[in-house]
Amino acid sequence: MNIEVLKESLARRPFDRFRVRLSSGDAYDVRHPEGAWLVKGGLYVGLPPSEAIPDRAVFCSLLHIAAIETPATV
Secondary structure: OOHHHHHHHHHOOOOOOEEEEEOOOOEEEEOOHHHEEEEOOEEEEEEOOOOOOOOEEEEEEHHHEEEEEOOOOO
16 A cells, blocks of 8 residues: 555545555544554554543554545445
């Protein structure tokens, strides 16, 4: 995955939600631009809180991001 595609997806206004699909088949929804953080080598995606873990996120390596799906493709 190209980091520029992720930057564009997060910067789009009005923001359109999107899904990050990994090579493993896992997928994570980004519903708000503040729900994902670009870092060197990848993207952290915030996950909904649970009773056991209120603040949690998953790291998606750029090497394993297979696709960015928009509402039209989801």
